[in-house]
Structure formats: structure tokens, C-alpha cells
Amino acid sequence: MTSPKIRVRFAPSPTGELHVGNARTALFNWLFARGSGGAFILRIEDTDQARTTPAFEENLLDDLHWLGIDWDEGPGIGGAWGPYRQSERLALYQDCLQKLILSDRVYPCYCTEAELEAERTDLVVRRMMPRYMGKCRCLTESERRRLGAEGRVPVWRFRVEEGPIRFDDLIRGSMAFQGEAIGDFVIVRSSGMPSYNFAVVIDDHFMEISHVIRGEDHLSNTATQILLFRALGWEPPLFAHHALITGDDHAKLSKRHGAVSVREFRWRGILPEVLLNYLALLGGSFSGVQEIRTAHELCRLFSLNRTGRGGAVFDEEKLLWLNRAYIRRYETENLADKLIPFVRAAGYDALLRERNRLEGIVAAVQDNLMTLADIGGFLDLFADERYRIGEDAAAIILGAEARKALQILRDELFLLTRNCSGDSGTAPLEGAMNQTIFRNLVHAVSEKTGLRGKKLYMPIRAAVTGRLHGPELDRVFALLGTDSLLKRLERALAL
Ligand code: GLU
Secondary structure, eight states: OOOOOOEEEEOOOOSSSOBHHHHHHHHHHHHHHHHHTOEEEEOBOOOOTTTOOHHHHHHHHHHHHHHTOOOSBBTTTBOTTOOOBGGGOHHHHHHHHHHHHHTTOEEEEOOOHHHHHHHHHHHHHTTOOOOOOOTTTTOOHHHHHHHHHTTOOOEEEEOOOSSEEEEEETTTEEEEEEHHHHOSOEEEOTTSOBOHHHHHHHHHHHTTOOEEEEEGGGHHHHHHHHHHHHHTTOOOOEEEEEOOEEOTTSSBOOGGGSOOBHHHHHHTTOOHHHHHHHHHHGGGSSSSOOSOOOHHHHHHHOOTTTSOSSOEEOOHHHHHHHHHHHHHHSOHHHHHHHHHHHHHHTTOGGGGGOHHHHHHHHHHHGGGOSSGGGHHHHHHHHOTTTOOOOHHHHHHHTSHHHHHHHHHHHHHHHHHHHHHTSSSSSOOOTTOOOHHHHHHHHHHHHHHHOOOHHHHHHHHHHHHHSSSSOSOHHHHHHHHHHHHHHHHHHHHHTO
16 A cells, blocks of 8 residues: 655744744654655644734744745645635634534533633642533533523533543654543634634644644644544544753743744844754754755755654754854855845945955954854944944053054054155055055064064054954955054054
8 A cells, every 4th residue: 555645734823933943843844744755734823813913924934934944835835725824714614613513522611711710720729630620511402592692602612531542653652641631622712713723633634634743742732633533533644743942941942041033043143054954953853963964965864753752952052153163164255145134234234335345354254253143243343433442452452562563553554655655656555455565564563573473463453453353364454454554553552
């Protein structure tokens, strides 16, 4: 017998920005589909109308595109199993509700929120699992009519039988939940909207999903969903629940740990391929992978079985390290393209019209960039009106030997500009600077002061960049030019 086609889905609810944990779920599904010739479906679970917004949905799709995760069916593409937004599938959920009403697997429940809350509190006091105890389970027709006449609009609850619900999880092995611990759950709200569990089962069935790959926080939902599959007479898909991303305290990764959404990392200047790799590597989903792999290689290496059972600790430093390593490998020209939004965000739009200068700066600072957003700080260094002399740099500049060296450098530079714009008939240099001139200048300062190495270079760096670390000085000189260098030396000497 040939195995049925693999069809997996990512089913986010656009009620917030895409969390890296959810992005990882999307990635696992995508890698599984791409590695097996299956289909990857994107389904928008937007039945929570109060919290869903079009902007969150738009950002979600945009973040997936940015990560390079594409879908075969879903919003913007369509497909034979659509529509792919739950809010557009409401009639289907109503049909399925009718089916369950006819087979008496569900009943209307008229309890108010206050009554349910009182029941929950009572169970907690009695040290029992809070759940619905079935008050409306056996109402007669006339009792239902009376409650309806009071203006109560019912929800629909599923009758959960006692006994174990078992399934084999592809990652976690055999699982069992007890029906009595679940209680009769809501499948359709009083607004007519399906609950998450109900809509998911119907969609997974009609979209012919073969494998449900999602976080282990959905394990108990799976038990509930299996009951619905059976009641509707359908075969459930296979399930695989992966461990969640945690902070270093092993608690689920949340805002209190720092950045958690793809968007935040994106705007902080993490490269998409780096985030993709990092999420794939996290928790040891791949063995022995230490470097950046292409999406194609990740697909080839991915295996559901190997996907870690253990928690995946999110280590931002490692992510930054990977980002830096990858930025260093970029061709300067391509990196400059990637940096455009960050140059703009830092307020240097004008620089975008001077491509050569931009690439010159990028080449100079490339090795110093941890994130793309770091470019802003370096652009300040090259802008006379924004560069500042930091306290540590000032402390160096104020040393007697340093001042001497800076005075000599200023005088040498001054002579250089005079000579070049003299009446020898040659065109003036107009502030130009290159590596040879830089070497000659530093050599002259060294000769006259006897300073070498750090003692020679540090004061110069401190004076012309305002900092103690940064790009190579010869490149800084070339990018600044003599006019700017002179101004900066004067400013340092005036301290
Ligand atoms: N909308 C659900 C969520 O975002 C989907 C869970 C599932 O994959 O079934 O958590």
C-alpha cells in the first residue's frame, strides 16, 4: 500500500506578533513537508474576533516570508482545500455541529459565566480538578425552553465519556489522558463561533492533514480533539508534539526573558537565515550542526524523530554570535543592501544616495557589526555633526604623550593640505586620503615622538573616532578625509 501524501499545516492565531516559538513550529512543519515532498499549508485561526486584527495577520505573513518559509496553500495563494481563514469557514462548522446534535453527542448549556466561576472555585476549594461538572447535561426540553425564555443564549458542550483516551505521539511515544479529567467542553460559543478544538478538528479533517506537528502545550488539546474526530466518524491525523523554547530558567520563553517575537529580532537586525538556523538548531533537532546551513540543507537534515524531547533553551548571545559570524561572510555589496532600512532608521537617508561612500563605510565596519542595527552607531562615527568623544577616549587624549602625538599629527596633516593645494600647478587633494598617506603620517608622528604600537595608535583612534574600539584606522582616515580629520584633531586638542 502506498502511504498517503504528507500534508502538514501551521495554524497561527493572529492575536499578536509571531512568537519565535511559533515560528519554530512553522519551521518544523515546513522542513518536514519540504523534506518529504509533502504540502505545507498555512491556515489562519481567526475565530477569536476580539483579539484578531488584520495588522497582526499581515505582519505574520510578512514575517514568514522574511524567514523564507513559503506555503503551498493558504492566504494569498488559495488552494483546493480552502478557504484558509477560519472566519470564512463558519458554515462548515455549523454543519458539523448539526451532525453532533443529531447523534446526541452535544447538548446546549445555559450556565452563566458567574455560575461557572462559582463551580470552579468550589472545586478548587475541595481540591478537585476544575472542570465543568455537567449541570446542563440532562436538561429536559421544557427546562431548556424555560432557560432560553430567560434570555440565556446557550453554548454547545460535547459529552465526554469516562475512561482513557490514548494516542501515540511521534516524538513523545504513547500518551494517555482521562476523560473524567477533561469534563464536557464547549465546542460552539453563544456567539455561534466554534471553539479552537472544534474548528481545528474540522479543518484538519477536511484539509486532509496527515501530521499535526505543534508544541507540547497542545498535548491535552489533542486528547480533546481525538474525541471529536471519533464522534464525527473521522480518522485522526498523526500527532507530534515538540518541546517548547524556554528561557535559561527553563520556564516557557516569554516577554520577561527579553525579545520573543520574530519582528523584534528582525528590527534589531538579526538576519533571517540566522534566525531560521538558530531555531532549527535549538534543542538539538540536528546532530553536530555548528554552522549556518542553507534552507535546502536544513530540509535534508531534519528528522521528526530527532526533534528534541528536552526543552530548548534560548540563548540570545549564541544567536548574536551566529549573526556576527554570518554578517562577516557577506559580500559588502549585498550587506549594504540588507542595511538600507537600518541606515534609514538611523536617520542617514542622504547616505543612500552616495552608494560608494555607503559601501566604503560598510566595508570598514563589517567585522564590528553584531546586528544590522549596529550600523547606526557606526554611521554616527563617520558624521562630523554626530560623532562624540566618549569619556574613556577623552581620558586617553588628555595624557601628555598623547597630546604631543596629536599635535604633531595635526601639524603634519595641515602641512599636507597646504602642500597639496599650493601653487605647484597640481590640482589640490581636496581632502583626499589613502593608505599610503595614512602610513606616512603615522610614521612621521612615531619618528618625532618615539611612540609605537598602542601608545601611538590609541590616542589617534580616540581623537578621530571618539572611541577606543572600532574599524581599522586607515579605513577611517580614508573615509573621513583631511578636512574632517583636522577638525576632529582640533576638537580633541581643545579638551
Ligand atoms: N491556533 C493555534 C495556536 O496558535 C493552533 C494550534 C494547533 O496547531 O492546533 O496555538
